[in-house]
Amino acid sequence: MDAITRIKQLGMPRRNNELWTFFPVAKIPAPEFPDACTSSDDFSEENDFAALLPVAQNAHTMVQNIADGSEEMAMLKCNNDYGHTVLNIGKNAKASIEILDNKVQHPICAERFDINVGEGASVEIFFANPANDLPLTFRHFRITQAAGSNVRFSAIERGNGITRVSIDAFLNAPGASFDARTLNVLGGESSSHHRLHIYHNAPETTSTQLSRNLLDGNATASYDGSVIVGNGCTKTLSSQLVNTILLSENSSVSVKPVLKIYHDDVECTHGNTVGELDAEQMFYLVSRGIPEKAARKMLMHAFAFDTFAPLPEGPAKKRLLQEL
Amino acid sequence: MLSIKDLKASIEDGTQILKGINLEVKPGEVHAIMGPNGSGKSTLSKVIMGHPAYHVDGGFVELDGKNLLEMDINERANSGLFISTQYPTEIPGVNNVEFLKMAFNSKRAFLGQPEINDDDFKKLCEEKMQLLEMDARYRERGVNDGMSGGEKKRNEILQMAILDPKVSFLDETDSGLDIDALRIVANGINHIMSPEKAVILVTHYQRLLDYIKPTYVHVLRHGKIILSGGPELALKLEEQGYDWIEE
Numbered sequence: 030m031d032a033i034t035r036i037k038q039l040g041m042p043r044r045n046n047e048l049w050t051f052f053p054v055a056k057i058p059a060p061e062f063p064d065a066c067t068s069s070d071d072f073s074e075e076n077d078f079a080a081l082l083p084v085a086q087n088a089h090t091m092v093q094n095i096a097d098g099s100e101e102m103a104m105l106k107c108n109n110d111y112g113h114t115v116l117n118i119g120k121n122a123k124a125s126i127e128i129l130d131n132k133v134q135h136p137i138c139a140e141r142f143d144i145n146v147g148e149g150a151s152v153e154i155f156f157a158n159p160a161n162d163l164p165l166t167f168r169h170f171r172i173t174q175a176a177g178s179n180v181r182f183s184a185i186e187r188g189n190g191i192t193r194v195s196i197d198a199f200l201n202a203p204g205a206s207f208d209a210r211t212l213n214v215l216g217g218e219s220s221s222h223h224r225l226h227i228y229h230n231a232p233e234t235t236s237t238q239l240s241r242n243l244l245d246g247n248a249t250a251s252y253d254g255s256v257i258v259g260n261g262c263t264k265t266l267s268s269q270l271v272n273t274i275l276l277s278e279n280s281s282v283s284v285k286p287v288l289k290i291y292h293d294d295v296e297c298t299h300g301n302t303v304g305e306l307d308a309e310q311m312f313y314l315v316s317r318g319i320p321e322k323a324a325r326k327m328l329m330h331a332f333a334f335d336t337f338a339p340l341p342e343g344p345a346k347k348r349l350l351q352e353l
Numbered sequence: 354m355l356s357i358k359d360l361k362a363s364i365e366d367g368t369q370i371l372k373g374i375n376l377e378v379k380p381g382e383v384h385a386i387m388g389p390n391g392s393g394k395s396t397l398s399k400v401i402m403g404h405p406a407y408h409v410d411g412g413f414v415e416l417d418g419k420n421l422l423e424m425d426i427n428e429r430a431n432s433g434l435f436i437s438t439q440y441p442t443e444i445p446g447v448n449n450v451e452f453l454k455m456a457f458n459s460k461r462a463f464l465g466q467p468e469i470n471d472d473d474f475k476k477l478c479e480e481k482m483q484l485l486e487m488d489a490r491y492r493e494r495g496v497n498d499g500m501s502g503g504e505k506k507r508n509e510i511l512q513m514a515i516l517d518p519k520v521s522f523l524d525e526t527d528s529g530l531d532i533d534a535l536r537i538v539a540n541g542i543n544h545i546m547s548p549e550k551a552v553i554l555v556t557h558y559q560r561l562l563d564y565i566k567p568t569y570v571h572v573l574r575h576g577k578i579i580l581s582g583g584p585e586l587a588l589k590l591e592e593q594g595y596d597w598i599e600e
Contacts, residue, residue, distance in 0.1 A: 308405065309442045310442055310444050312404055312405065312426065312442075313441075313442040313444065313496075314444070314447075314452070314456075315425075315426040315427045315430070316402050316403075316426055316427075316429075316430055316436060317427075317430055317452070317456040317459075317512060317516065318427050318430035318431040318456050318459040318460045318463065318516065319427055319452075319455055319456055319459045320427050320459060321425070321426075321427065323455065323459070324427075327447050327452070327455070328444070328447070330446070330447075331444060331445060331446025331447045331495070332446065333446075334446040335445055335446045338446070
């Protein structure tokens with residue numbers, strides 16, 4: 030089934046669809062589709078509107094292959110309304126991929142990334158978008174991982190519009206590990222929505238999710254994180270943690286952790302904290318003479334810094350910490 | 354210098370902790386405050402610094418003739434008050450040296466002085482760290498982050514040494530210190546102390562006062578100073594406890 034047929038079959042996202050529970054679906058303009066789909070891929074199993082949209086709009090597909098054992102740093106520029114990128118990372122390759130922000134104003138920007146990670150490969154994918162005024166942005170990542178591969182996904186979002194980042198990560202062989210770290214620094218009327226599905230399809234795979242939100246004004250954020258541990262996938266390790274600091278009365282966050290575990294002998298955790306800046310830490314800083322405004326800024330920076338500080342040294346860590 | 358008159362303070366549920374504290378601290382003096390657990394010693398330091406968990410019900414606190422209770426917390430600090438709490442707060446992600454520099458420059462801005470340059474601050478920091486026999490790791494760490502009790506106390510005295518306050522209120526600075534660390538910290542305090550400054554020490558034990566000679570010793574119980582005396586009072590308290598004192 031092609032993408033156009035499938036997206037028409039699914040219809041526009043609705044709040045009663047669990048993939049879109051927290052998203053302001055009324056803000057999505059009804060798209061017009063071309064007569065025929067240029068991609069011959071089968072999308073009959075794809076359920077996410079945002080994953081289908083770029084393909085259904087016949088977005089130009091850019092394919093980038095990174096050879097076995099090579100080391101590459103790449104920047105992917107997103108300037109079109111719809112984009113589709115396929116990255117094939119070879120065995121034991123090391124790649125650092127930065128996704129640059131879409132600089133061109135479109136009513137909607139939808140990008141899809143298919144990332145196939147070979148055996149023993151190590152990949153970091155990151156973006157640190159400066160504040161922009163793009164009204165509606167979808168970024169979908171479909172990541173498949175072979176044995177012993179390692180993917181680190183990190184992002185800072187601080188735009189003024191509505192963004193949705195969706196990730197489907199398939200850990201298909203033993204030793205695969207996936208790490209996602211995201212930070213939303215939002216104010217005004219902006220909103221950011223993350224939807225992650227991590228499929229542990231083999232024994233001895235690992236996934237970690239850390240999402241942090243600093244929300245001011247009327248900003249909203251949501252985190253819908255699912256971990257699916259398949260039958261026979263023993264020794265799976267998985268953790269999910271969402272920390273939010275609400276800086277205003279009207280900011281809000283919604284968090285939905287889902288664990289679907291079909292086998293014993295796995296370790297899966299999830300946690301969620303929502304609060305204000307720590308009053309004792311504030312007192313400590315101002316009791317050393319630091320003005321309250323500067324102290325608040327220091328604590329917010331510390332909260333953000335801690336999101337990425339554990340990353341190994343490399344372009345992603347350097348760029349993300351620099352952006353803070 | 355520091356004048357506390359009939360200070361009364363309570364917590365949110367209305368329970369009064371301080372029930373009329375009177376204390377006069379003059380330049381060059383070291384005051385030791387002793388007393389049973391729960392008598393209000395820690396509360397006193399937090400109240401004079403303006404901790405939001407406490408409500409001042411009455412009384413005055415003046416530093417060099419200025420009403421501290423009318424000032425914002427950072428103004429109290431920049432006016433020359435320093436408090437070290439019993440359990441220093443950990444702030445992961447805020448670098449120790451960056452924090453110290455920010456605090457140092459905040460005081461300079463308050464006093465109408467220009468910011469210190471990086472080299473001069475580094476020298477100042479190194480000099481004070483040497484005094485307290487602190488190694489370079491302290492520079493890289495978050496404020497009190499993951500430090501042992503003793504390391505935190507040493508870090509507090511480093512802050513005191515750099516910020517150079519007029520009056521330092523040190524709450525159980527000796528707790529969590531081994532014998533060597535106690536000597537180092539006490540020597541550091543003595544080094545920082547001068548005829549223009551004053552220190553108020555809260556302690557349960559004579560051992561700290563073996564190193565830092567108090568001018569006066571006070572007993573605080575049930576939110577009031579019920580007895581004051583010279584250094585000999587601390588020795589008597591160590592021997593006999595508090596039960597012999599009549600309120």
